[in-house]
Amino acid sequence: MSRARAEIDLSAIADNLKFIKSKSTAQVLAVVKADAYGHGLLPVAIAAQAAGADWLGTALLEEAITLRNGGITKPILAWLTPPGEDFKTAIKLDIDLSISSIEVLSEILTAGQSLNKKPRVHIEVDTGMSRGGVAEDWKQFFSEIAKVVEKIEVVGIWSHFARADEPGEKMNEEQIALFSNRVDDLSKVGISPKYLHIANSAAALTNKSSHKNIIRWGIGLYGLSPDVNNLGDSKSLTLHPAMRLYAKLQLVKSVKAGVTVGYGATAKTKVDTKLGVVTLGYADGIPRNASNLAGVFVAGSRAPLIGRVSMDQFVVDLGIDSLAKTGDEVIVFGDGSKGEYTIDEWAKACGTINYEIVTRIGSRVPRIYPRE
Ligand SMILES: *Cc1c(COP(=O)(O)O)cnc(C)c1O
Numbered sequence: 001m002s003r004a005r006a007e008i009d010l011s012a013i014a015d016n017l018k019f020i021k022s023k024s025t026a027q028v029l030a031v032v033k034a035d036a037y038g039h040g041l042l043p044v045a046i047a048a049q050a051a052g053a054d055w056l057g058t059a060l061l062e063e064a065i066t067l068r069n070g071g072i073t074k075p076i077l078a079w080l081t082p083p084g085e086d087f088k089t090a091i092k093l094d095i096d097l098s099i100s101s102i103e104v105l106s107e108i109l110t111a112g113q114s115l116n117k118k119p120r121v122h123i124e125v126d127t128g129m130s131r132g133g134v135a136e137d138w139k140q141f142f143s144e145i146a147k148v149v150e151k152i153e154v155v156g157i158w159s160h161f162a163r164a165d166e167p168g169e170k171m172n173e174e175q176i177a178l179f180s181n182r183v184d185d186l187s188k189v190g191i192s193p194k195y196l197h198i199a200n201s202a203a204a205l206t207n208k209s210s211h212k213n214i215i216r217w218g219i220g221l222y223g224l225s226p227d228v229n230n231l232g233d234s235k236s237l238t239l240h241p242a243m244r245l246y247a248k249l250q251l252v253k254s255v256k257a258g259v260t261v262g263y264g265a266t267a268k269t270k271v272d273t274k275l276g277v278v279t280l281g282y283a284d285g286i287p288r289n290a291s292n293l294a295g296v297f298v299a300g301s302r303a304p305l306i307g308r309v310s311m312d313q314f315v316v317d318l319g320i321d322s323l324a325k326t327g328d329e330v331i332v333f334g335d336g337s338k339g340e341y342t343i344d345e346w347a348k349a350c351g352t353i354n355y356e357i358v359t360r361i362g363s364r365v366p367r368i369y370p371r372e
Pocket of ligand 1: 033160
């Protein structure tokens with residue numbers, strides 16, 4: 001095999017999609033932004049569509065265009081659409097667009113008029129996240145929408161939770177209540193979209209009253225927990241992590257006790273040992289601050305990381321008795337079933353979340369889709 005590869009189990013993706021379908025009567029939108037959280041945009045989207053996804057969702061319009069041109073036939077929603085995007089192409093390709101500003105509304109209208117085709121839009125309302133979405137100026141915004149309602153098709157109204165991974169927080173109920181108010185206000189100006197959606201993976205798993213018509217299923221699609229501490233890990237949620245990351249030992253060598261390892265000489269061997277040099281670094285998305293709470297699985301054992309991660313490589317402490325040899329394949333992370341470190345363990349070792357670990361795996365690492 002090559003230096004490194006990320007194996008993606010598309011049957012796990014399908015299982016994770018079917019799982020949430022079985023838990024809800026809502027439609028399911030498979031969130032495939034950011035190259036499908038690092039798993040590969042088109043292969044994941046095709047697998048999700050085949051497994052029953054009702055919608056595909058992306059942040060960027062370019063991602064949505066890639067999906068449509070790649071043969072995705074289900075409705076697609078792109079929600080990170082600043083002014084100046086190629087709205088004409090979006091409308092031509094039947095891509096639903098999110099709007100939360102008058103500026104984008106007017107650009108979408110212009111694009112639609114020039115094509116003589118009604119753009120399909122979802123209005124985003126801010127219910128507490130204070131990121132995207134119409135906030136204080138919603139009255140004015142809704143009246144602007146009402147003026148042009150024959151020129152657009154308002155397909156949905158949606159919002160996003162700030163604390164869905166803390167199901168006991170009353171902010172969740174407050175957001176749902178405010179969302180309902182905005183839906184009512186919109187209906188008062190004569191707009192009653194077919195689809196209401198607010199639930200991400202965490203809300204989908206913990207709060208049925210948030211499901212509305214569509215669940216936006218992101219991290220769960222990849223078999224990962226939205227919050228290991230509050231909601232439990234993949235296993236307890238019966239989700240199947242889909243990514244397993246492999247690399248190689250470029251070199252195995254014996255060293256004495258007391259040698260320092262890596263830039264800054266931040267780590268020192270405590271005893272005579274063997275070190276393994278792993279062929280991945282922060283250029284590949286391995287966080288530089290990863291600690292020895294993570295490492296690799298090789299020759300039947302776990303070998304913890306030692307020292308700082310470099311751009312293209314990092315070093316693991318194999319232990320004096322290790323049978324690992326130069327050239328051996330290592331598993332960096334996976335679902336843990338072979339004994340390897342999990343994605344959640346890597347996240348903890350780097351002081352981050354599983355979302356960031358998988359999404360950051362860089363474009364130098366080929367994604368491979370083994371068949372069953
Ligand atoms: C990323 C994203 C999601 C998916 O969130 P998960 O926590 O991964 O389920 C849903 N909705 C929006 C608007 C998003 O940006």
